[in-house]
Amino acid sequence: MSSMKAAVFVEPGRIEIQQRPIPDIGPTDALLRVTTTTICGTDVHILKGEYPVKPGLIIGHEPVGVIEKLGNAVSGYHIGQRVIAGAITPCGQCHPCLDGHSSQCGGHAMGGWQLGNSIDGCQAEYVRIPNAQANLTPVPDGLSDEQVLMCPDIMSTGFGGAESGHIRIGDTVAIFAQGPIGLCATAGAKLMGATRIIVVDGVNERLEVAKRLGADITINFKEQDPLVVIREQTQGAGVDVAIEALGTQQTFESCLRALKPGGTLSSLGVYSGKLSMPLDAIAAGLGDHTIVTTLCPGGKERMRRLMEVVASGRVDLTAMVTHRFKLDDIVAAYELFSHQRDGVLKVAITP
Amino acid sequence: MSSMKAAVFVEPGRIEIQQRPIPDIGPTDALLRVTTTTICGTDVHILKGEYPVKPGLIIGHEPVGVIEKLGNAVSGYHIGQRVIAGAITPCGQCHPCLDGHSSQCGGHAMGGWQLGNSIDGCQAEYVRIPNAQANLTPVPDGLSDEQVLMCPDIMSTGFGGAESGHIRIGDTVAIFAQGPIGLCATAGAKLMGATRIIVVDGVNERLEVAKRLGADITINFKEQDPLVVIREQTQGAGVDVAIEALGTQQTFESCLRALKPGGTLSSLGVYSGKLSMPLDAIAAGLGDHTIVTTLCPGGKERMRRLMEVVASGRVDLTAMVTHRFKLDDIVAAYELFSHQRDGVLKVAITP
Amino acid sequence: MSSMKAAVFVEPGRIEIQQRPIPDIGPTDALLRVTTTTICGTDVHILKGEYPVKPGLIIGHEPVGVIEKLGNAVSGYHIGQRVIAGAITPCGQCHPCLDGHSSQCGGHAMGGWQLGNSIDGCQAEYVRIPNAQANLTPVPDGLSDEQVLMCPDIMSTGFGGAESGHIRIGDTVAIFAQGPIGLCATAGAKLMGATRIIVVDGVNERLEVAKRLGADITINFKEQDPLVVIREQTQGAGVDVAIEALGTQQTFESCLRALKPGGTLSSLGVYSGKLSMPLDAIAAGLGDHTIVTTLCPGGKERMRRLMEVVASGRVDLTAMVTHRFKLDDIVAAYELFSHQRDGVLKVAITP
Amino acid sequence: MSSMKAAVFVEPGRIEIQQRPIPDIGPTDALLRVTTTTICGTDVHILKGEYPVKPGLIIGHEPVGVIEKLGNAVSGYHIGQRVIAGAITPCGQCHPCLDGHSSQCGGHAMGGWQLGNSIDGCQAEYVRIPNAQANLTPVPDGLSDEQVLMCPDIMSTGFGGAESGHIRIGDTVAIFAQGPIGLCATAGAKLMGATRIIVVDGVNERLEVAKRLGADITINFKEQDPLVVIREQTQGAGVDVAIEALGTQQTFESCLRALKPGGTLSSLGVYSGKLSMPLDAIAAGLGDHTIVTTLCPGGKERMRRLMEVVASGRVDLTAMVTHRFKLDDIVAAYELFSHQRDGVLKVAITP
Structure with missing residues (x-):
């Protein structure tokens, strides 16, 4: 099996589920099998054409998943490990990253935001995570997908x-x-x-x-x-x-x-x-x-700290997941979320 | 002698030299005999009526002078001592001052700016300095009035x-x-x-x-x-x-x-x-x-540090004083300065 | 009546209740009638002679009380107002205070700590608060003496x-x-x-x-x-x-x-x-x-913030007051506290 | 030709020039041909056995050189480019690096210091630079090797x-x-x-x-x-x-x-x-x-900033290079430098 389902931006007003090839990865990438993701207000801006992205782009930037493949320059992780990555996936190695502005990775505004923006995102069965070494963060045992689903962005x-x-x-x-x-x-x-x-x-x-x-x-x-x-x-x-x-x-x-x-x-x-x-x-x-x-801070240390907050019980955000959808039904999820119907705060999407 | 010359804002477009009583002082004040002062861009805004102050106010907020009198709650200074005070004269004792916002002394915007704004200023022979304990700063020996004239504001x-x-x-x-x-x-x-x-x-x-x-x-x-x-x-x-x-x-x-x-x-x-x-x-x-x-930081520690910069020779601002006037001629000085004639940067005014 | 009871350091090993004149105040001071105070670990060091103070000094630096008199340079308060002051009573107007080091007020180490150290303290019926303008902090309605008793120091x-x-x-x-x-x-x-x-x-x-x-x-x-x-x-x-x-x-x-x-x-x-x-x-x-x-931060903005913490309910320290004594019995309180008997954490002393 | 000359720590008291294989590189490395390097006080501690390293290690952590090879995960550079790398070569992608402690890369003390410490260094004809993407910094045209020689460490x-x-x-x-x-x-x-x-x-x-x-x-x-x-x-x-x-x-x-x-x-x-x-x-x-x-900060943004300082003329450190040696004569250079003879401040070593 080399294809997967993915939520694709077709044109303003239209996001739909399409079959797409499972992404290839390069030496510094990882491939995640997505287990849970969600829809962000920014995705709604994309849907409405208010924030422009290339037609054909897979949307989504809040992945919880399992490592399926690792590039040969990525170490310290293993296949099958449960991880998250932030919405912002900085490289950690460019001038802005090393200067303390990792969300502006690469030196252009919002450069650190790649998933579902400049590259394919995670409202899909699989997603390629760039700069994996700086971004994959193991989920502590005992925390559910939904418990950590708010960490990548919100x-x-x-x-x-x-x-x-x-x-x-x-x-x-x-x-x-x-x-x-x-x-x-x-x-x-x-x-x-x-x-x-x-x-x-x-x-x-x-x-x-x-x-x-x-x-x-x-x-x-x-x-x-x-x-x-x-x-x-x-x-x-x-x-x-x-x-x-x-x-x-x-x-x-x-x-x-x-x-x-x-x-x-x-x-x-x-x-x-x-x-x-x-x-x-x-x-x-x-x-x-x-x-x-402030643009959403990313990177694996940030994600680790946020999951520490969740694990400590200091903050409980589970009540924010008000609705659950299958990836196949993501169009309905967008419909509900974009109109803020039924008291929705956040939806959980599971492929 | 109990009266003095002072530059008074009469109405928009008109600042003039008037005879005014030498100020009385309270327990936390000092009276300075002004030896040198200058005109600020803000004073020009006042002159033009762009920044509103009460008619009758003595203008000016950059004093170099000599201590003439000290309130009974002020200690550690002596009559005849050569000092400056900043344009901003914070009390050091209110909530904003103690919270690190001394230019906003008292809790209203720009509250630290009193001289030539909410109280009489220093384009005069004498000026009352409020909160003297927090604001009088001895001028180091060897520095001329003009060398320290830029410290209070510019x-x-x-x-x-x-x-x-x-x-x-x-x-x-x-x-x-x-x-x-x-x-x-x-x-x-x-x-x-x-x-x-x-x-x-x-x-x-x-x-x-x-x-x-x-x-x-x-x-x-x-x-x-x-x-x-x-x-x-x-x-x-x-x-x-x-x-x-x-x-x-x-x-x-x-x-x-x-x-x-x-x-x-x-x-x-x-x-x-x-x-x-x-x-x-x-x-x-x-x-x-x-x-x-940023509003001009004031207080005596700030002034001390700035005079240290001057004394160290790290920065030489004396070239900024391009013109010199007697207090009696301050109307001409305003004329020159407000029209930026003759390459003027700053003027020195001596009573 | 012009005399009061006070806990006085007589010599190492001996603190006792003595009759002392009610303090006079100067223009920048306030006189408080103490309603509640406590004993600090530092006071025990004083008692034992491990931290040297002058024999005859009234001990104590954690006052809750009521304003009895105000110096003529102090404004914005009224007689009868319920206030606290910090253990550290900075002036807010010296170079270290204006440079962000108010606990080191005056420029000598620990200079901000005056009460029960360089001047008479508050284990007494009355106490003179120096630099009152920078240090008196009204206690919000609805907070008891014991609720704010930890603010001044601990x-x-x-x-x-x-x-x-x-x-x-x-x-x-x-x-x-x-x-x-x-x-x-x-x-x-x-x-x-x-x-x-x-x-x-x-x-x-x-x-x-x-x-x-x-x-x-x-x-x-x-x-x-x-x-x-x-x-x-x-x-x-x-x-x-x-x-x-x-x-x-x-x-x-x-x-x-x-x-x-x-x-x-x-x-x-x-x-x-x-x-x-x-x-x-x-x-x-x-x-x-x-x-x-870090030496205990003082000043009225600090005290205001700490009482905000108490009032918000974010932190509840009332369980720390484990024992209560009359000022007359303070020797017994020292005895208990210095030996950490009976699960003592802090004692409340009321004149 | 696949071998090179290198200064090797043999045992306490003895560093000598040996023939060694030119290093292989992995996907995230670069190989530099060293054009100028220097001796650090730390190297003298190594020589004396006061700072322990493994016998057989090539010493040196201050490289100026030319890119000879690049790993396949390194981009944005070209062969023949003149660069420096810092003494500290952080990865930019581990938790401490992303948390602002890049000199402690990897989470063990001094973990960012690899060259001439945990891996072979640059007192050699060639050196492998780890984490090249985060560390190679092009030398601006117009700056000589000696002008930038102090940047990596001193x-x-x-x-x-x-x-x-x-x-x-x-x-x-x-x-x-x-x-x-x-x-x-x-x-x-x-x-x-x-x-x-x-x-x-x-x-x-x-x-x-x-x-x-x-x-x-x-x-x-x-x-x-x-x-x-x-x-x-x-x-x-x-x-x-x-x-x-x-x-x-x-x-x-x-x-x-x-x-x-x-x-x-x-x-x-x-x-x-x-x-x-x-x-x-x-x-x-x-x-x-x-x-x-503070341990020497590294990474390419740091190096870029330091070379900006040199290029601006704000600081001129060229007078610090008091002596020059060929790599072949490095034993003599150590002799001079370690005894601080002849007014030596720093030596330049050229292979």
């Missing part, structure tokens, strides 16, 4: 938002939007010692999940003005760190307005259209503000 | 731009605009170990000064496209840090376009009107970029 | 150990000794995102408390070799951060031996006698190790 | 000492010992903005070189007590950062005694015998001191 990105905000013990943090990434940012903020976590969303179910993950105060923006509540909660001072987890002018701007002078906006959203900077919110450039954007 | 701000950019040994840095603050950012970038400093301005004389202060490559934007030159100079990679020292859409945007993925825009400019974020330049929020704004 | 120090170790999400941390400070370091490590916290002590009761505060693995060194267990737990890699919370050659050395190459030893202990560096444990100086020592 | 280590000390603009820095590494630490301290650099050595010629590289104050410890001079120079405050560049009890201890409270000892020395910590110098563990040890 958890790494969300936690990355908290980390880039340099959250400190006793910080007050506001997080705008509580989709999967925003929820992970909430969990990450708690994990780093924020003691007053204020989250904003328009869906009460998501606010409920946020509470379980660490939010102290929840704001449904349809019912309350977030900036008014934040001002009250901080006696007018503003928050130390605001995390943007949606990618709109409004949330970006609200983050800046929520900050205290000297505060940090940690941005996770993917913006489109126009983004303007509210000058009054940053004291015309004199407020000692920091705005930092 | 040098602290420009260096701050380099520091907020976290410049490292071997960095390539681009600095947009080479007015007094941009020139100090150039000197600061060199001082921190940047090895390829690319500066951009439209005035060749300023580019010449920049070379003497550390610029490796100078670009007159009227003759060359800065982004093309920067791309060549970095083999397409972009710069590690870009410093914005003007406050316009164009320079802000050029900074972002000049950066490598993962790079830092350190912003010193004061923006007005609208500022929009070029999304393509930041990979729609996925390029791991940092944007940081 | 919690600030223990958390400081975690912070100085720069603990990151997913770190493995070993903490040697689980007295009050070690226990707070355990809580701090958890609060910062450590996911495998290994604690070592010889008293099972303390190990039990450690578990409740966040320890994942407890080692009674009388039963197991800590380094063997740590090696197993980390597959031979060693820990990212080791925290020393006792001050002995053995714990210091074990910390270094527990570290992975590149790891950080965060030291909280007070050492006496001789301390030698095990060269094999640091690869003769080539292992990229960091050793950092 | 410059990277010395600068690393300044960097690990987190030197800031306006710092006062003391550097103990001005051998090649100490001299590079001096240059690095200046490059990072230290404005008062105090260096200590017993050889006046070295102190003269130090002056040219940035030292402001030189102390011959045979003529003056360094701690007395440092105290005077800092008005009793002590230095911000002290760099140890020798590896003895005395210099380690002097560094600690020279520091201000809150200061950092950045240690580069290789210690032997016993090392004890002077408790009075660190306030018994309460002085907020940091001690950090």
Whole structure:
């Protein structure tokens, strides 16, 4: 058998299951048999044609699987080993990687994001993992596929938002939007010692999940003005760190307005259209503000650490997998996920 | 004698010398007899009514002087001692100060900037320095007034731009605009170990000064496209840090376009009107970029360090004082400085 | 009434209750009526003559109280307000304070520690707080004296150990000794995102408390070799951060031996006698190790943050107050505490 | 021709030129034809048997050369390209490398140091470079072999000492010992903005070189007590950062005694015998001191940055090459270098 099923981007509006050859691998690659994967918000952007990829590309960048083959330059692993790889698969050996910017591997923006972007991805029976030596991470015994399914992207990105905000013990943090990434940012903020976590969303179910993950105060923006509540909660001072987890002018701007002078906006959203900077919110450039954007950190050490978090029980994200689909039914999964039907947070896809 | 001459903001377009009472001081203040001061670009914004202050305010925030009186809660200084204070005079004792944001003293944006902003300033024969214990800094013997005249604002701000950019040994840095603050950012970038400093301005004389202060490559934007030159100079990679020292859409945007993925825009400019974020330049929020704004750091330890830099001979900014005026003639000085006539960089004002 | 009761160090081995004048205050001071205080391990060192202070000194540096008087240079507080101050009372206005080393206020080692060290302390009915503007911190409504009693020293120090170790999400941390400070370091490590916290002590009761505060693995060194267990737990890699919370050659050395190459030893202990560096444990100086020592951070922003932690419920240290005494009975409290009788962790003293 | 000349460690006291096979390479390796190399102080420790390596090992870890062969997993280079590699050749793909500790590659202490330590080195006509993708760095046109000869070790280590000390603009820095590494630490301290650099050595010629590289104050410890001079120079405050560049009890201890409270000892020395910590110098563990040890940073991005420093002219280390030898005469070179005869700083060896 040398062919496999895979979810392929055909054209804007159309992702379908096709038969494709099982990938060949080079000396620094590995071939994984995918056991579980999921759909990301970015995949929906691809589906809609909002984020352009080449027609014919296999989509997906969140693999849990089993090693099927290893390139001859890859060592320390064995066939049959259960592993994950991050959505971002840096080489670890180029100038940006060695300079601390591994998500920007190769020196072009987002260069570390290859799976389901510049090369075929993992919504398939098999996937080729590039730079395998830097990216394959064994799953600890006792953790299920679903328990580690958030590590490759959602958890790494969300936690990355908290980390880039340099959250400190006793910080007050506001997080705008509580989709999967925003929820992970909430969990990450708690994990780093924020003691007053204020989250904003328009869906009460998501606010409920946020509470379980660490939010102290929840704001449904349809019912309350977030900036008014934040001002009250901080006696007018503003928050130390605001995390943007949606990618709109409004949330970006609200983050800046929520900050205290000297505060940090940690941005996770993917913006489109126009983004303007509210000058009054940053004291015309004199407020000692920091705005930092973060692409999902990858690499095997990152994945190891995230699985340590899962194994420790500090954070339990299993409630985020709300629906399960077979790979064959992935079109239906996209349908559900892209319309946020039925309270969906994340779906698990099994080939 | 209980009155003094002072430069007073009367209304937009009009600053004039008036007779004013010599200031009273409280327990935590000091009274300085000003020996030298200067005019800042911000003062020009005040003059033009672009930055609003209360009519009747004495302008100026860069004092070199001699201690005339000390509040009873101030110790460790003596009458007659020659000192400077920073443009920013933080208290050191409020929550933001103790949290590392002393320029935002008191918790409102720019709260540390009092002189010539929220209280009377130093373009006068005498000035009251608030929070004197945290701000009076003795001038080392052997340094002239003019040698330390850049410390309170220009040098602290420009260096701050380099520091907020976290410049490292071997960095390539681009600095947009080479007015007094941009020139100090150039000197600061060199001082921190940047090895390829690319500066951009439209005035060749300023580019010449920049070379003497550390610029490796100078670009007159009227003759060359800065982004093309920067791309060549970095083999397409972009710069590690870009410093914005003007406050316009164009320079802000050029900074972002000049950066490598993962790079830092350190912003010193004061923006007005609208500022929009070029999304393509930041990979729609996925390029791991940092944007940081910096208000002039103050306090006596900062001033001490800057005077150490001057005393060490590492940086020589005396060439920046191009013109000298008596306080009585300050209206002429504003006239010259605000129109950037006669190659002016900074003026020295002596009462 | 102008006299008060106070616990006075008379000579090594003898602390006693004496009548003393209620302190006068200067312009930058406040007078507190103490409502609750406690005894620190350092006070025991003073009692035993191991840490020298002047005979006649009032001991104690962990005050909870009510403002009785305010100096004329202190503003923003009112008589009758319930506050705490840290064990360390920095001025916020000297060079070391403004340079980020406020515990070393004034420029001499431990300069920020004044209460019960260089000036009279708070095991008394009243205490003068120096640099009140930088140090008085209102206690949030709803928090009892005992709930905030650990903030001035124990919690600030223990958390400081975690912070100085720069603990990151997913770190493995070993903490040697689980007295009050070690226990707070355990809580701090958890609060910062450590996911495998290994604690070592010889008293099972303390190990039990450690578990409740966040320890994942407890080692009674009388039963197991800590380094063997740590090696197993980390597959031979060693820990990212080791925290020393006792001050002995053995714990210091074990910390270094527990570290992975590149790891950080965060030291909280007070050492006496001789301390030698095990060269094999640091690869003769080539292992990229960091050793950092931390004195209890103080100042009102620090205290505010710690009380935020308490108020958030993230950490519950009330179980640490195991015994309660009247100030009149403080000699008995010292007797109990210094001999670690009856499972004592911390005592509450009320005048 | 398949054999080459190489300097081989035979037994303590004896390094000799032998004929050896030209190395084979694997998929991730490169073969360099060495054009210039040098002898390091560590090599002298090997010669003397003080640092143990396997008899039969080819010594040397500072290669300048030309690519002769490339493994099939290495891309982006071409045969005949002129390159350097660092003394430390990290893989960039293991957990420690991806966690920011690349000199400790593989997870054992000093694991990144392979050349002339765990595998054959470069005092030979040819050398195999492991992890070539992460380590080969093209030499910019216009730079000679000798100009970049210090990059692989001496410059990277010395600068690393300044960097690990987190030197800031306006710092006062003391550097103990001005051998090649100490001299590079001096240059690095200046490059990072230290404005008062105090260096200590017993050889006046070295102190003269130090002056040219940035030292402001030189102390011959045979003529003056360094701690007395440092105290005077800092008005009793002590230095911000002290760099140890020798590896003895005395210099380690002097560094600690020279520091201000809150200061950092950045240690580069290789210690032997016993090392004890002077408790009075660190306030018994309460002085907020940091001690950090640094092994030479490697990898191609590091090498690129160091060559940028050379190319920029900011630092000129060519005066450090005081003697030149043919590989055939390397025994004589060791003789000269190990006895520090004839004012030798570094030797250039050409096959």
